Amino acid sequence: MSNEDKDIPVTQEENEIKKEKARDIPIHKLDMRRLIELDACTRCGECLLWCPVYDQDAKEGVIPRRKVIDFLKIARSQQGFLAKIMKSDRVGESMKRLLASVFRYSEVSDADVEEFVKNLYECSTCGQCEVVCPAHIDTVNLWEDLRRLIVRAEYGPLEPQKALRKSVKAFDNPWQQPRAGRTKWSRRAKKDGLIQNEPRYIKKTKGKVLLFLGCTASYDVNVKQVAINTVNVLEALDIDYGVLGKDEKCCGSVLLRMGDPEYERLFMENINQFNMLNIGTLISSCAGCFKTIRQDYPKVGKLNFEVLHTVEFLARLLEEGKLAFPNPVNKTVTYHDPCHLGRATGGFDAPRIIMNAIPGLKLKEMPRNREYSRCCGAGGGLKAGYPDIQNKMAQRRIQEAEDTGAEELVSCCPFCFQGLNVGVMARNSPLAMKDMSSLVAESLLGYDIFEKAAKDAEEKAAARAKAKAEKDAAKAKAKAEKKAAKAEKEVAKVEEETA
Numbered sequence: 001m002s003n004e005d006k007d008i009p010v011t012q013e014e015n016e017i018k019k020e021k022a023r024d025i026p027i028h029k030l031d032m033r034r035l036i037e038l039d040a041c042t043r044c045g046e047c048l049l050w051c052p053v054y055d056q057d058a059k060e061g062v063i064p065r066r067k068v069i070d071f072l073k074i075a076r077s078q079q080g081f082l083a084k085i086m087k088s089d090r091v092g093e094s095m096k097r098l099l100a101s102v103f104r105y106s107e108v109s110d111a112d113v114e115e116f117v118k119n120l121y122e123c124s125t126c127g128q129c130e131v132v133c134p135a136h137i138d139t140v141n142l143w144e145d146l147r148r149l150i151v152r153a154e155y156g157p158l159e160p161q162k163a164l165r166k167s168v169k170a171f172d173n174p175w176q177q178p179r180a181g182r183t184k185w186s187r188r189a190k191k192d193g194l195i196q197n198e199p200r201y202i203k204k205t206k207g208k209v210l211l212f213l214g215c216t217a218s219y220d221v222n223v224k225q226v227a228i229n230t231v232n233v234l235e236a237l238d239i240d241y242g243v244l245g246k247d248e249k250c251c252g253s254v255l256l257r258m259g260d261p262e263y264e265r266l267f268m269e270n271i272n273q274f275n276m277l278n279i280g281t282l283i284s285s286c287a288g289c290f291k292t293i294r295q296d297y298p299k300v301g302k303l304n305f306e307v308l309h310t311v312e313f314l315a316r317l318l319e320e321g322k323l324a325f326p327n328p329v330n331k332t333v334t335y336h337d338p339c340h341l342g343r344a345t346g347g348f349d350a351p352r353i354i355m356n357a358i359p360g361l362k363l364k365e366m367p368r369n370r371e372y373s374r375c376c377g378a379g380g381g382l383k384a385g386y387p388d389i390q391n392k393m394a395q396r397r398i399q400e401a402e403d404t405g406a407e408e409l410v411s412c413c414p415f416c417f418q419g420l421n422v423g424v425m426a427r428n429s430p431l432a433m434k435d436m437s438s439l440v441a442e443s444l445l446g447y448d449i450f451e452k453a454a455k456d457a458e459e460k461a462a463a464r465a466k467a468k469a470e471k472d473a474a475k476a477k478a479k480a481e482k483k484a485a486k487a488e489k490e491v492a493k494v495e496e497e498t499a
Helices: 003-007 012-019 032-040 046-050 064-079 081-087 093-102 110-121 128-132 139-152 159-171 179-191 215-219 221-236 253-258 263-275 287-299 310-319 349-357 387-403 414-427 436-445 449-498
Strands: 209-212 281-284 306-309 331-335 361-363 408-411 432-435
Touching: 032 064, 032 139, 046 064, 046 128, 064 110, 064 139, 110 139, 128 139, 139 253, 159 253, 179 215, 179 221, 209 221, 215 221, 215 414, 221 414, 221 432, 221 436, 221 449, 253 263, 253 287, 263 287, 281 287, 281 310, 287 306, 287 414, 306 310, 310 349, 310 436, 331 349, 349 361, 349 436, 387 414, 408 414, 408 436, 414 432, 432 436, 436 449
Parallel strands: 209 281, 281 306, 331 361, 331 408, 408 432
Antiparallel strands: none
């Protein structure tokens, strides 16, 4: 550094900028494909027209194209050619100032990165922007990779999302529930007459089909119909299946979507456990678990079995003639394509094959369906980080469903069930939220198991009330007769004394 440079005074504003200097983002961790995708964005704005988050929070920062622009600004400020010159001790301060003035260079501050992080996490990673992107940028994986960089630099996830992350690591589920509580739903379901027997434990039965229930269906009582109806369907079809019970762990989707690199550890633990079971097929009624195990697990370790969503498994049985629907289900329904089953894995046909095969069932599609299905907002950590935005997204989807005139809104994911239910309650909607498994179970069994259980419970309660009333009446009658006999005895005694 020259004497001239030493004599140049540093302003208070420059000192403040230095104090706010952002921590380095490990951009070198991005592979070449992601770097090319960042450069491939044409800034056309097509994503703006389709983004379900922007639809509810119209600010520039959340648009996919803006995320790309802002991240590239951070990257160039920290790792670009000019940035390296500005960080070099071999270049004088006066030259740095001249270059900064000429090339409009400014070092990104902590506040700049934090603003980018907020926008990066205000996203459900639904993949709609990828579908409409003219440059075919793999946006979902791009956002998830950027989130991992952000977490490595200790900028993410957002504070409200940290509880989910911590819970998965401490309890193997995102809902801060004890591991022992994972099988509580089945014990309660049997007691309430919703299932005849608790699901088979695969490590004992050595079944060939593993039913991976997932955390939401296991712990959230509001979506218990998913697990219960799925078990009833498999039992009715006499499938050689089993569950892991208390040994089941979170699939790890929460960690992956929010950028926590520890997802790989959880993936490998699950892969090793699954591979040791000698199963032929793993099925899941949760679109999020299904997508994670089918698409993301193989990037970490090899699977020695096939992975299907439950509706894909049932559609295959239907096509093979091993499944028939004997009882009509006379309802009009509309269907919500889950992002992870639909856009992520292309599972658009199986749910519709099932619904079209059920006699009496009428499907009325929403205008935005299949690859253009509007996201409910429950995924990608959005619900935890931005509950108000998720609520608005769910209400928007519920409005679309109501406009079809359907009685029920059907989906194939407990996470969507949970997310859409927020909209149903917020709008006080007449729509009933149902999982696909409920329609299948109703056609196979000839009745809705929950309605039957409620009716049976009501009849039992009425029978108990009647028996109690009869018992009370008998007691009252006996008491009255005893009282009358006593009175007669006293009268007889008086007459005898006066005679």
